[in-house]
Amino acid sequence: MEKVRFGIIGVGNMGRAHAHSLLNDIKGAELAAVCDSSPERLDWAEEHLPDNVQRFLSPEELFKSGTIDAVLIATPHYDHPPLAIEALGYGLHVLIEKPAGVYTKAVQEMNDAAAKSDRKFGIMYNQRTNPLYQKLRELIKSGELGEIRRTNWIITNWYRSQSYYDSGGWRATWGGEGGGVLLNQDPHQLDLWQWTTGMMPKRVRAFCHFGKYRNIEVEDDVTAYVEYENGATGLFITTTGEAPGTNRFEITGDNGKIVIEDGKLTFFRLRTPEPQFNAEYTGGFGSPECWKCEIPVAPGDGDQHKGIMRNFTNAILHDEPLLAPGEEGIHGLTLSNAMYLSAWTDNWVDLPIDSELFHEKLMVQVQNSTFQKTPVSQKALDVSGTH
Structure with missing residues (x-):
């Protein structure tokens, strides 16, 4: 493998920033696809990203497409573990935004799935x-x-x-x-x-x-x-x-x-x-x-997000040790x-x-919350904003 083909799930503020970094700053990485169930977000991608970056409405379509080697998950917090588990099941390398999830029970299931996989698993602990x-x-x-x-x-x-x-x-x-x-x-x-x-x-x-x-x-x-x-x-x-x-x-x-x-x-x-x-x-x-x-x-203050993406890419290409292994997100x-x-x-x-x-x-x-979440397969993956 000469380049790692990345897909991004969730084209909110962080997802867009990561897209530009992958396009311009990460040696050995290629932005191959983005995924968001919001048509408006995909319209943004069509307007601002190169024509060769494919667009998908659902994670499943992205995972089955064969267009990517690794996925960067920049969705709402609850969705990090289930999407990571699904991506690992498709044989993809996985990098998740922080936090690892909302509750440790789900994150432990994600860690268990990563342990059974031979794929790289990282978390965006850019600090x-x-x-x-x-x-x-x-x-x-x-x-x-x-x-x-x-x-x-x-x-x-x-x-x-x-x-x-x-x-x-x-x-x-x-x-x-x-x-x-x-x-x-x-x-x-x-x-x-x-x-x-x-x-x-x-x-x-x-x-x-x-x-x-x-x-x-x-x-x-x-x-x-x-x-x-x-x-x-x-x-x-x-x-x-x-x-x-x-x-x-x-x-x-x-x-x-x-x-x-x-x-x-x-x-x-x-x-x-x-x-x-x-x-x-x-x-x-x-x-x-x-x-x-x-x-x-x-x-x-270091390379921050770009540093984590650069390290993750090198881990896939050259087996460089991960600075932020995904399994450590549970701590x-x-x-x-x-x-x-x-x-x-x-x-x-x-x-x-x-x-x-x-x-x-x-x-x-x-x-009792005022916001009632729907299952990840049905909800818009576009509420991932800046911190």
Whole structure:
């Protein structure tokens, strides 16, 4: 294979951006087809994409066409797992937009299907290309920070106005999106939280406020406390209703703390690890000597979406390791599912979560939602908007 022929399902804002990237920026990739059950979206494709890019009204037609080797799924959240499973069944490589899905039960089924396949399976976790988070992961994995004691992420710069939510009846509904700030805006942070540290919590206690700042069904303000197996603790705070917002990720370990904020990575490094200092120091008041180190990081925010598509293409053509394997999408989703379940049950939630109980609780919300979803085979695959 000299080139990977891609098809895109869902020609909304993200789908269109991916189409242009595949046409112009990804070596070894070719945009061969697009699929959308909305005639208006296909009219856009006819007008703006080359004539040799075929257009399909249904995923099944696309999968059976023989025109593609890989599919990029940029549809509503609920449809990611069933479409991925179907595509894998047709022997296609699959790259899904984030999040992996809405509930872990469906995502686990998708992962199981991928495990039985010899096809490449990836997820659009484009923040993994960001040099800041790559450097943080490298420092933690190397042992520079020592054993982690605490993680804190304040991510409140996802401001969204009421007019944003009013722009589509599916937005911020349990039936349409399956969640709010945790599922729409925060999947990247929830992924990076565990990807950079290499740690998943053992239990979660979360407080979710639904429609606190906006007239919406889903959560727009969350504070979650987590505990890890090694005794470390963590805090995750997020909202779409505050301005100005903050994006500060702080990780404390035996050897100091690392802070990512305002595009900078700062390592407050202890000259003597805290456990050693505590064991040896006899002076009463006092603390370890601390060096403030500005860690050099490559400029820019990485290749983002193009970087993931380039890596995915190279994985197919040259067996390059995937930066964001699709199977890892379940980790961040587990965190958001656990936060919802904790709020709904007003209790601690142990990980791994009870996926059946979560699905049961979610379906209650969906049944009462103002947006009633129809099956993927019948619905328009065009509500995938920008985050």
